[in-house]
Amino acid sequence: MPVSTGRLETFADGVFAIAATLLILNVDAQIPENVHDLGTQILDIWPSYLAYAVSFVTIGIMWINHHTMMAQIERVDRRFLIATIGLLMCIAFVPFPTRIVAEHIRGADAQDAALLYGFTLVVTAIMFSVNWFYASHGRRLLSADADAAIVSGISRSYLPGPYIYLGATLVAFVSPRASVILFMAIAVFYVVESSIFGAATEAA
Amino acid sequence: MPVSTGRLETFADGVFAIAATLLILNVDAQIPENVHDLGTQILDIWPSYLAYAVSFVTIGIMWINHHTMMAQIERVDRRFLIATIGLLMCIAFVPFPTRIVAEHIRGADAQDAALLYGFTLVVTAIMFSVNWFYASHGRRLLSADADAAIVSGISRSYLPGPYIYLGATLVAFVSPRASVILFMAIAVFYVVESSIFGAATEAA
Amino acid sequence: MPVSTGRLETFADGVFAIAATLLILNVDAQIPENVHDLGTQILDIWPSYLAYAVSFVTIGIMWINHHTMMAQIERVDRRFLIATIGLLMCIAFVPFPTRIVAEHIRGADAQDAALLYGFTLVVTAIMFSVNWFYASHGRRLLSADADAAIVSGISRSYLPGPYIYLGATLVAFVSPRASVILFMAIAVFYVVESSIFGAATEAA
Amino acid sequence: MPVSTGRLETFADGVFAIAATLLILNVDAQIPENVHDLGTQILDIWPSYLAYAVSFVTIGIMWINHHTMMAQIERVDRRFLIATIGLLMCIAFVPFPTRIVAEHIRGADAQDAALLYGFTLVVTAIMFSVNWFYASHGRRLLSADADAAIVSGISRSYLPGPYIYLGATLVAFVSPRASVILFMAIAVFYVVESSIFGAATEAA
Numbered sequence: 001m002p003v004s005t006g007r008l009e010t011f012a013d014g015v016f017a018i019a020a021t022l023l024i025l026n027v028d029a030q031i032p033e034n035v036h037d038l039g040t041q042i043l044d045i046w047p048s049y050l051a052y053a054v055s056f057v058t059i060g061i062m063w064i065n066h067h068t069m070m071a072q073i074e075r076v077d078r079r080f081l082i083a084t085i086g087l088l089m090c091i092a093f094v095p096f097p098t099r100i101v102a103e104h105i106r107g108a109d110a111q112d113a114a115l116l117y118g119f120t121l122v123v124t125a126i127m128f129s130v131n132w133f134y135a136s137h138g139r140r141l142l143s144a145d146a147d148a149a150i151v152s153g154i155s156r157s158y159l160p161g162p163y164i165y166l167g168a169t170l171v172a173f174v175s176p177r178a179s180v181i182l183f184m185a186i187a188v189f190y191v192v193e194s195s196i197f198g199a200a201t202e203a204a
Numbered sequence: 205m206p207v208s209t210g211r212l213e214t215f216a217d218g219v220f221a222i223a224a225t226l227l228i229l230n231v232d233a234q235i236p237e238n239v240h241d242l243g244t245q246i247l248d249i250w251p252s253y254l255a256y257a258v259s260f261v262t263i264g265i266m267w268i269n270h271h272t273m274m275a276q277i278e279r280v281d282r283r284f285l286i287a288t289i290g291l292l293m294c295i296a297f298v299p300f301p302t303r304i305v306a307e308h309i310r311g312a313d314a315q316d317a318a319l320l321y322g323f324t325l326v327v328t329a330i331m332f333s334v335n336w337f338y339a340s341h342g343r344r345l346l347s348a349d350a351d352a353a354i355v356s357g358i359s360r361s362y363l364p365g366p367y368i369y370l371g372a373t374l375v376a377f378v379s380p381r382a383s384v385i386l387f388m389a390i391a392v393f394y395v396v397e398s399s400i401f402g403a404a405t406e407a408a
Numbered sequence: 409m410p411v412s413t414g415r416l417e418t419f420a421d422g423v424f425a426i427a428a429t430l431l432i433l434n435v436d437a438q439i440p441e442n443v444h445d446l447g448t449q450i451l452d453i454w455p456s457y458l459a460y461a462v463s464f465v466t467i468g469i470m471w472i473n474h475h476t477m478m479a480q481i482e483r484v485d486r487r488f489l490i491a492t493i494g495l496l497m498c499i500a501f502v503p504f505p506t507r508i509v510a511e512h513i514r515g516a517d518a519q520d521a522a523l524l525y526g527f528t529l530v531v532t533a534i535m536f537s538v539n540w541f542y543a544s545h546g547r548r549l550l551s552a553d554a555d556a557a558i559v560s561g562i563s564r565s566y567l568p569g570p571y572i573y574l575g576a577t578l579v580a581f582v583s584p585r586a587s588v589i590l591f592m593a594i595a596v597f598y599v600v601e602s603s604i605f606g607a608a609t610e611a612a
Numbered sequence: 613m614p615v616s617t618g619r620l621e622t623f624a625d626g627v628f629a630i631a632a633t634l635l636i637l638n639v640d641a642q643i644p645e646n647v648h649d650l651g652t653q654i655l656d657i658w659p660s661y662l663a664y665a666v667s668f669v670t671i672g673i674m675w676i677n678h679h680t681m682m683a684q685i686e687r688v689d690r691r692f693l694i695a696t697i698g699l700l701m702c703i704a705f706v707p708f709p710t711r712i713v714a715e716h717i718r719g720a721d722a723q724d725a726a727l728l729y730g731f732t733l734v735v736t737a738i739m740f741s742v743n744w745f746y747a748s749h750g751r752r753l754l755s756a757d758a759d760a761a762i763v764s765g766i767s768r769s770y771l772p773g774p775y776i777y778l779g780a781t782l783v784a785f786v787s788p789r790a791s792v793i794l795f796m797a798i799a800v801f802y803v804v805e806s807s808i809f810g811a812a813t814e815a816a
Contacts, residue, residue, distance in 0.1 A: 002268070002271045002272040002273075002274070002275035003268060003271045003272075007213070007217070007271060009415070010214070010217055010418065011217050011220070011221055011267065013415070013418055013419050013422060014217060014218060014221030014222070014225075014422060015221050015224065015225050016419070017419055017422030017423050017426060018221060018222055018225040018226075018422070018426055019225055019228075020423065020496070020497075020500060021422075021423050021426040021427055021430065021500040022225065022226075022228070022229070022426075022430075023500070024427075024430070024500050024501055024503055024504050025229075025430070025433075026232075027501075027504050028434075028503065028504045028507060029237070031508065033437070033511060037517070038508070038512055038517035038520045038521060039517065039519075039520035042508075042520055042524055052497075052501070053497065056493070056496075056497045056500070057493060057497070060489075060490075060493035060496070060497075061493075063419065063493075064410070064411060064486075064489055067410045067411045067415060068410040068411075069410075070410070071410035078268075078398040078399075079398060079399050081268055081398070082264075082395050082398050082399065085260070085261060085264035085265075085267075088224070088260075088264070089224075089256075089257065089260045089261070089264075092224060092225040092227070092228050092260070093228055093231075093256070095228055095232065096228050096231050096232045099232060100235065100242070100246075103237060104242055109241070109242035109243065111243075112242045112243035112246060113242060116246055191490050194486040194487060194489075194490050195486075195487050195490070206676070206679045206680040206681075206682070206683035207676060207679045207680075211621070211625070211679060214622065214625055215625050215628065215629055215675065218625060218626060218629030218630070218633075219629050219632065219633050222629060222630055222633040222634075223633055223636075226633065226634075226636070226637070229637075230640075233645070282676075282806040282807075283806060283807050285676055285806070286672075286803050286806050286807065289668070289669060289672035289673075289675075292632070292668075292672070293632075293664075293665065293668045293669070293672075296632060296633045296635070296636050296668070297636055297639075297664070299636055299640065300636050300639050300640045303640060304643065304650070304654075307645060308650055313649070313650035313651065315651075316650045316651035316654060317650060320654055417619070418622065421619070421622055421623050421626060422626060424623065425623055425626030425627050425630060426626070426630055428627065428700070428701075428704060429626075429627050429630040429631055429634065429704040430630075430634075431704070432631075432634070432704050432705055432707055432708050433634070433637075435705075435708050436638075436707065436708045436711060439712065441641070441715060445721070446712070446716055446721035446724045446725060447721065447723075447724035450712075450724060450728055460701075460705070461701065464697070464700075464701045464704070465697060465701070468693075468694075468697035468700070468701075469697075471623065471697075472614070472615060472690075472693055475614045475615045475619060476614040476615075477614075478614070479614035599694050602690040602691060602693070602694050603690075603691050603694065
């Protein structure tokens with residue numbers, strides 16, 4: 001194949017980095033030029049800061065997951081390239097629902113905003129699974145020395161992804177705010193879990 | 205030459221990744237701040253999602269094609285660098301006609317929008333051919349071990365490109381919507397063809 | 409770990425480069441379309457040029473510091489990855505307060521603008537320290553041949569960072585303009601100090 | 613030094629790629645949403661297409677020049693890093709005057725627009741010279757095997773840069789349009805010269 005795994009990772013890193021950095025444009029747009037009472041406005045748009053942080057961390061975690069996945073993969077084929085483009089299309093989409101949630105979570109349309117955000121993350125998680133299970137099925141694209149325990153560990157950690165995000169999304173039908181708090185909790189959980197996992201690994 | 209093929213690919217990857225990721229700004233701009241009835245609006249801008257997906261996949265496919273081409277090229281000269289800048293100038297242009305098509309395909313100006321989009325893809329396809337045929341003419345820039353079958357395979361696959369896009373563009377004079385559906389079909393065709401091609405390669 | 413220090417630096421370089429390059433959008437937005445008396449406007453937005461320069465140089469210096477830090481680090485763990493995402497989240501945030509300061513430093517809300525800018529730099533400096541002291545504590549992630557003098561030199565240079573920025577920020581309660589001049593002075597100091605340091609190194 | 617020439621080039625490539633790709637946002641903003649008579653508008657904004665092309669090619673040429681320069685440089689010091697940040701600050705600035713020129717070249721404020729564009733290119737050319745002459749003075753940062761003929765060739769080609777752009781800029785006091793045509797001609801000259809130079813090299 002003309003595209004090596006290294007080149008694929010570089011291209012993907014670019015999309016992850018740009019999507020994460022573009023998130024600030026949504027925060028910026030919340031404060032119009034010639035605004036009166038800047039201090040109040042700066043505090044008033046706190047949902048934008050929260051949305052920025054949650055989406056930045058979520059994209060960052062997905063960036064780590066992508067490398068975790070690619071570290072087991074030795075070669076790519078044309079179908080895997082297409083699947084990667086599908087995944088990156090979801091990652092690059094994230095800034096849009098992030099802004100919508102930040103703007104509407106306190107308003108009458110909170111439910112639609114939360115559903116849009118959640119739906120994006122569900123599809124992204126599905127695309128992650130499509131990439132991984134295509135690559136790992138029958139060890140199709142895995143490197144010869146990919147450890148079976150690590151491979152099945154990744155599979156186990158990817159399987160619930162779409163369901164977890166779907167669950168948090170469906171909560172929006174009852175309470176949009178609870179749904180958004182769950183998206184936040186998922187990001188915080190990963191950060192905390194990583195810290196403990198990191199500590200445990202070190203101790204071992 | 206001061207620029208290696210590796211550095212050229214890195215720079216090109218950057219432009220491909222940024223152009224694809226910027227596409228989301230066009231979707232985002234479709235929903236104004238303080239919009240009423242968010243849910244209806246989110247559904248109503250479906251042409252923006254479609255345009256986002258078609259252009260993202262189109263840029264992604266061009267990224268694959270660029271690496272397919274560069275994999276056969278061993279060195280660059282100053283004229284090839286200039287030709288690459290011309291190609292990247294077309295790639296980076298894509299977000300603009302994408303937004304115009306998404307906004308106008310349902311309106312009175314659908315034809316002008318489709319022509320702008322199509323014209324951009326025609327010129328991009330021509331620039332791809334300029335790059336490849338300049339590099340491969342008399343094996344000017346090809347690596348010594350570039351396989352003749354692969355080289356002529358790339359040439360065969362590049363030749364019809366501008367004509368296919370030109371055909372789809374001219375359809376806009378009869379029906380702008382049919383023209384846009386053809387651009388979509390070209391992207392879908394490549395995705396499907398890749399899957400079958402990928403499967404066939406695997407079977408062999 | 410699936411993410412090597414090289415990959416981490418490439419991803420971080422992407423965020424640094426994008427955040428710095430996006431700064432120009434804030435300058436651009438200061439001149440509305442169809443503006444009357446363009447020449448006067450171009451001169452009148454001088455705070456935007458200054459803010460652009462100060463933030464660009466500040467991000468550039470942080471980019472150098474990040475490589476200074478990473479040059480001593482041999483491996484990363486999951487907690488360090490999370491800490492890096494936190495740091496990059498701060499770097500990518502900089503364009504927002506940069507625009508707010510440029511717009512409001514001459515107005516009634518100069519204090520709030522300066523506080524927002526300063527607070528961002530304080531948190532960024534803290535995140536730098538979190539990254540470095542986590543990595544260097546007990547030489548946790550340092551390479552075996554990391555020179556003890558260089559390591560303690562970096563530690564010494566990082567320790568005052570948050571306090572210097574906090575001091576400059578608190579000045580805003582007395583005089584927002586003086587606060588902003590201090591942020592400028594910190595950037596200029598580093599540039600000048602680098603030149604002298606560079607000259608001294610050469611002489612040695 | 614913690615930053616290798618390779619890392620420096622990667623960071624610089626990022627800024628070059630982003631600055632060039634952001635240029636399309638200025639074209640895009642020329643066509644407001646809900647525009648009437650799209651076809652006329654698409655044709656009417658031809659200065660924006662021209663400005664896009666000229667600035668994209670100019671940034672592309674500067675990207676080539678940067679690699680031409682870096683190919684002779686073996687190591688960087690702190691002062692060279694600072695000088696590079698200054699150069700990139702100019703490159704990232706280009707999208708702003710590009711938009712101003714495109715919007716105003718047909719209006720009453722064409723002179724101010726041309727002066728802003730020209731001034732940016734003059735300062736950029738000066739920063740290029742600062743980088744190169746700092747690095748090459750007494751072969752300070754050059755690689756041991758840097759060919760003296762190539763080094764003095766680069767010096768000769770860099771020296772007139774600021775004066776050429778200054779000349780084209782000063783023409784704006786007589787005729788802004790002539791000034792802008794000169795900026796265009798400089799870019800076209802380089803493209804044509806490269807083609808001839810490339811052909812001559814090949815023939816040799």
